[in-house]
Amino acid sequence: MIKCQYYQISYNEVGKYNNSNNYYGFANDFEKVNCDVLNSIKVRELIDHFKEEKWEAGKYNVMTHNCQIFGAEIIKVLKAIRRDKEDKLRIIEKTKLPGCIINSLWHNEELSWSNTLGRIPVFGLFHDVYSILKDQ
Numbered sequence: 001m002i003k004c005q006y007y008q009i010s011y012n013e014v015g016k017y018n019n020s021n022n023y024y025g026f027a028n029d030f031e032k033v034n035c036d037v038l039n040s041i042k043v044r045e046l047i048d049h050f051k052e053e054k055w056e057a058g059k060y061n062v063m064t065h066n067c068q069i070f071g072a073e074i075i076k077v078l079k080a081i082r083r084d085k086e087d088k089l090r091i092i093e094k095t096k097l098p099g100c101i102i103n104s105l106w107h108n109e110e111l112s113w114s115n116t117l118g119r120i121p122v123f124g125l126f127h128d129v130y131s132i133l134k135d136q
Helices: 011-018 043-049 066-078 090-096 099-108 113-117 123-134
Strands: 002-008 031-037 080-082
Touching: 031 090, 043 066, 066 080, 066 099, 080 099, 090 099, 090 123, 113 123
Parallel strands: none
Antiparallel strands: 002 031, 031 080
16 A cells, blocks of 8 residues: 655745745645555556546646646545544544545545544534544
């Protein structure tokens, strides 16, 4: 099983990193989610998978966030799943990940009944807070 990490990086954070001399500690400034990759494939296979999709840098659109959609598609193909159970709590995943990435991970993961309860509006908030306090 291959291990990977997803980083959410804003434009301002990238600017901070580019202007910094600290090249080794940059990951501490970002939100990250540790993942395992269940479908390890070669880069060529991944490129071939998206060949017909026309994912080109020149077609990037800030308004539609299609880079996030592309990331979500890669997560589906690689069958990435979150390693840490706290990253699966709705209250935490919403602060770290965009919705399309959450949906792709959710699609790949066989989550327990408890994780499903956390997705119920209003009730889910109390469930997640209880889960966080219980683990401390």
